[in-house]
Amino acid sequence: MVRAALSTRRRIGQGPRPLAAFVPAVSVVLASLLAAMPIVTATGWFPDFGFLVLISWRLLRSDPWPAWWAAPMGLVNDLFTDLPIGFSVAFWSATMLALDLVDRRTMWRDYWIEWVLAAVLITIDEWLQWRVAALAEARVPFLAVVPPLVISVCVFPLSAWFVSRLDRWRLGR
């Protein structure tokens, strides 16, 4: 077998798309904007799309965007979903920090570890949203936020698959 057969098929002139460095951040903002979809739900069991895409990118790559971008992206998420302003700013920055620390500790990564990590982060996210809602005089039993939690954890693989496809597209592979 010639060595060329082992390398990926790459045509001449094929490379990263223009503005490839901004694709991850733009995709997170667009996912936050999904909250503007004209669907009125009575239950609110949709996943937190912006957060799902954020952790999908961060678990796929260690540097999808400069670290401090997490704060402005969180602000956009707060404005367009109905979270109190500042919640995602703080929580998304903290997520980036936590995943940096996790990167130092884990010896290897495979799909199951990523899913468990994502499940833990989503659980913390839902729990904090529930705590903050309780502070704003909307104390519901925690059982009420379990269904959206389970749905979000189940949707994470879809989001991870979508993000990996997007990553290949932006790098022109």
Added chain:
Amino acid sequence: MATARPGWSRRAQYGLFFSFLALIAGVIVGLILLAISILAPARFADIRGAALDVTGPVAGAMHEVTATVEGVFTGAGDYWDAAGQNGELKRERDAMRREILQARAVMQENRQLKALLQLREHEARTIAIGRLVGSSFSSPRRFAILSAGANDGVRVGMPVRSPEGMVGRVVDTGAFASRVLLASDRANIIPARLLRGGIPVISQGRGDGTIDVRPLEVGRNPFRRGDIIITSGTGGLYPPLVPIARVIKLDDDGAVAVPLADPSNISFAIVEPPYEPAAEVESP
């Protein structure tokens, strides 16, 4: 920690260090903003309103499309079994005609009695009419986006109702759109009473699309399945005699009810001024 050093490059080491600092700064700034938005929600009213003005019209435009598609399908469905429906509607119409006659008589009597008592009559005034074009997707709070804003005269604290029943109250306004705290949100407490018997109750959302109703007096559970809960007008924010919810399940000291104005399929929402003008609330 030594293993995490990105080589011997000073520049790369400093870069990593400053990105850590930036993240910590992001967490601190976020926590400060969060504290402000919980303790003084009015502080961010302008920026929230601006964001509403961005999403509201988009959601409104897309809502027209989905509503049209849905309308085509349900419209086609109405032709199915048209004869059966026709007969049923005729029976309903006859029953309703009898009830309307009774209601007219009661209204006339009521007017005479009120004139006797010289009660001040509140006329229901409409500030604006809009559609519910979106809602909160994922938080434990229940908000909806209404396609009418400050330009139409909508102000924070105004009650929102639909022909079917009470929807909630306005908590944020943009120029063209506003955010409504639905009756099914935990923080929305509506003074109410039972339509049957007029026992005073409190209606409070459960955050999952249903409503908790509790009697004011502890003791016997007054609810029955199918009971209608109406607003009582106590507190002066919500107008009286607007239906809120129907009881579907009893629990130990109250009941669970579903809102009559289901926010996912009401056609129009009507914004009214607070029932007693003095009762305008500023904080959501």
